[in-house]
Amino acid sequence: MWNNITSCSLWRLSPSFMSSRIQTLTPLFIRHYKDFCKNRQTIWTLRNSLCQVLKKTVPTLTCNMFPHCFVSNKARYGQYKKTFPVLDGSIPSVCEHVFEENLRNSEACIQSFVFEIRYSELLCKVSKGGGESAILRHTQRNKKLLVRERLRMLLDDETFLELSPFAGFDLPYGDVPAAGCLTGIGKICGVWCVFVANDATVKGGTAYPISVKKQLRAQQIAIQNRLLSIYLVDSGGAFLPLQAELFPDQSHGGRVFYNEAIMSAMKIPQVAVVCGSCTAGGAYVPTVAEETVIVDKIGSMFLAGPPLVKAATGEDISPEDLGGASMHSKVSGCVDHFASSEKEAYECVRNIVLTLNYELPPEETLEYDDPLYSAEELLGLAPRGYSYTLHIKLILSRLIDGSRFQEFKAEYGTTLVTGFAHMEGHLVGIVANNGQLTHDASLKGSHFVQLCSQRSIPILFLQNTAPHAPEPTSLSQCGRSFDPNFLFLWPNARVALVDSRHISTFPQARDDDCTGDDSELKHLKEKLDEESSAFHSSARLWDDGIILPQNSRKVIAQCLTIMKQQKYQIASLQHYPVIRL
Ligand code: COA
Numbered sequence: 001m002w003n004n005i006t007s008c009s010l011w012r013l014s015p016s017f018m019s020s021r022i023q024t025l026t027p028l029f030i031r032h033y034k035d036f037c038k039n040r041q042t043i044w045t046l047r048n049s050l051c052q053v054l055k056k057t058v059p060t061l062t063c064n065m066f067p068h069c070f071v072s073n074k075a076r077y078g079q080y081k082k083t084f085p086v087l088d089g090s091i092p093s094v095c096e097h098v099f100e101e102n103l104r105n106s107e108a109c110i111q112s113f114v115f116e117i118r119y120s121e122l123l124c125k126v127s128k129g130g131g132e133s134a135i136l137r138h139t140q141r142n143k144k145l146l147v148r149e150r151l152r153m154l155l156d157d158e159t160f161l162e163l164s165p166f167a168g169f170d171l172p173y174g175d176v177p178a179a180g181c182l183t184g185i186g187k188i189c190g191v192w193c194v195f196v197a198n199d200a201t202v203k204g205g206t207a208y209p210i211s212v213k214k215q216l217r218a219q220q221i222a223i224q225n226r227l228l229s230i231y232l233v234d235s236g237g238a239f240l241p242l243q244a245e246l247f248p249d250q251s252h253g254g255r256v257f258y259n260e261a262i263m264s265a266m267k268i269p270q271v272a273v274v275c276g277s278c279t280a281g282g283a284y285v286p287t288v289a290e291e292t293v294i295v296d297k298i299g300s301m302f303l304a305g306p307p308l309v310k311a312a313t314g315e316d317i318s319p320e321d322l323g324g325a326s327m328h329s330k331v332s333g334c335v336d337h338f339a340s341s342e343k344e345a346y347e348c349v350r351n352i353v354l355t356l357n358y359e360l361p362p363e364e365t366l367e368y369d370d371p372l373y374s375a376e377e378l379l380g381l382a383p384r385g386y387s388y389t390l391h392i393k394l395i396l397s398r399l400i401d402g403s404r405f406q407e408f409k410a411e412y413g414t415t416l417v418t419g420f421a422h423m424e425g426h427l428v429g430i431v432a433n434n435g436q437l438t439h440d441a442s443l444k445g446s447h448f449v450q451l452c453s454q455r456s457i458p459i460l461f462l463q464n465t466a467p468h469a470p471e472p473t474s475l476s477q478c479g480r481s482f483d484p485n486f487l488f489l490w491p492n493a494r495v496a497l498v499d500s501r502h503i504s505t506f507p508q509a510r511d512d513d514c515t516g517d518d519s520e521l522k523h524l525k526e527k528l529d530e531e532s533s534a535f536h537s538s539a540r541l542w543d544d545g546i547i548l549p550q551n552s553r554k555v556i557a558q559c560l561t562i563m564k565q566q567k568y569q570i571a572s573l574q575h576y577p578v579i580r581l
Pocket of ligand 1: 137206237238
């Protein structure tokens with residue numbers, strides 16, 4: 001899913017152009033603004049007048065150049081959304097056996113997979129971080145809160161979209177089932193924020209290659225959606241046995257600090273809490289952040305800890321004196337707020353958020369209708385394979401408000417379904433595969449995407465692209481390459497260039513030694529099956545997580561709300577980061 005923000009905004013015209021026109025516009029604006037205060041209807045007159053002026057002065061401009069949020073009267077406009085045609089989502093009786101097959105497959109995908117662990121059990125396992133003894137060390141000996149308790153203290157409510165919880169769960173890092181850092185999106189003082197929180201129960205919160213990837217993905221989401229970022233730092237820096245895979249390359253650890261500077265220059269605020277022992281890379285994150293809080297006794301920051309100082313200089317020094325809360329808040333100035341407890345630190349963060357000068361709209365409760373058909377039935381519609389795909393409108397009718405869909409080019413290129421709908425009150429453009437992508441379907445898709453872009457409407461892609469047997473599909477069909485704001489998989493999803501059932505037809509699948517060898521082909525097929533599973537993809541962060549079909553509507557609507565927030569950020573003209581001296 002991605003959001004095409006229109007480039008046609010009034011305020012992106014060059015300043016010299018605007019200054020010559022602004023004198024013409026200002027009296028007109030003031031006159032109509034006064035009227036507007038008396039009668040909100042006048043805003044439409046204002047819009048039309050402004051358009052007329054601009055049309056005369058610059059022939060290339062059109063009315064569409066005005067940001068829609070500026071001129072619309074949402075409440076009045078929104079009442080018409082109930083007029084979109086209703087989809088017939090009833091499952092034809094001839095398709096019932098396909099529905100049943102899909103249902104069995106979905107349940108099997110959720111109940112068990114390669115490691116014989118159930119989806120819910122895996123969620124529970126990854127949420128326990130480094131295991132019982134590490135949790136005891138963290139809470140009893142080190143007197144720290146667990147990462148999820150920290151988030152609970154910070155967040156407004158339970159609403160939290162955890163990103164890629166399965167990242168790294170099957171990677172060969174010994175008995176560690178999680179990436180050692182939790183990322184997600186939740187609200188502080190009404191503001192959606194991205195959280196990057198180290199889990200020190202997993203090898204002291206040190207960074208594995210997958211943890212770095214997870215942090216970078218969280219930052220990318222923050223950048224794309226202009227979300228305030230909160231770092232809860234409790235990390236021993238790099239996981240040293242894997243150091244060569246961690247720091248030297250472009251998308252390795254250093255990129256996290258680079259991104260912090262870039263984000264600051266983009267006016268994306270970043271706040272850090274030092275809530276544990278932070279060494280080397282673990283110390284850079286809070287030092288580069290715009291504003292930092294440290295917790296007394298449990299927070300410390302240094303390039304190298306006391307044992308290394310002793311080895312290098314022979315000096316005996318305590319962690320507190322080397323880089324504790326008092327030292328950094330009173331002497332080095334590396335942190336900005338001293339908190340005597342974790343609770344106080346998170347209260348301080350909430351207060352910092354109140355200084356960010358966000359102008360959020362009044363809490364609006366969007367009115368919407370539920371779909372007419374049960375979301376539970378999506379389990380029977382999530383296709384088991386390409387021969388088990390039912391019409392995509394059956395899925396749509398279980399996702400969108402009132403099952404109402406304003407279809408675009410319904411009769412043309414029918415293997416791609418395009419159109420507009422609402423998702424918990426949010427207008428969204430939908431591009432959904434309904435068979436093999438044909439030439440006509442592609443033309444229709446590109447036309448529709450441009451419409452959405454022109455109208456600043458986010459797009460929801462429902463992707464189900466069949467491999468073109470017997471040739472491998474093109475790499476360009478993979479989702480991540482297109483930088484969607486969010487990308488989720490259903491448990492039944494398979495991500496691969498080829499369908500394992502066609503493997504025997506590929507000459508390139510056989511090397512010289514195994515030509516004609518069935519066991520080699522069997523092995524290749526098994527490997528392909530395993531590597532194309534949704535869980536394999538999610539463990540490697542090729543997506544933002546696996547969601548259950550029946551929860552999709554909620555997750556999509558949440559993403560749409562999150563993406564909308566950037567509309568309310570106060571713009572500033574300066575383009576340099578906050579530099580801590
Ligand atoms: N690389 C690899 N493993 C590390 C590590 C590192 N940088 N830092 C800690 N670990 C491992 C420990 O070996 C231990 O593993 P185990 O659970 O299998 O025994 C686990 O993380 C917890 O470490 P421990 O020292 O027992 O816990 P702690 O809570 O007392 O202290 C740290 C945690 C991070 C403060 C401490 O381990 C430390 O200072 N580590 C060194 C940090 C460092 O020098 N980093 C430099 C990176 S460039």
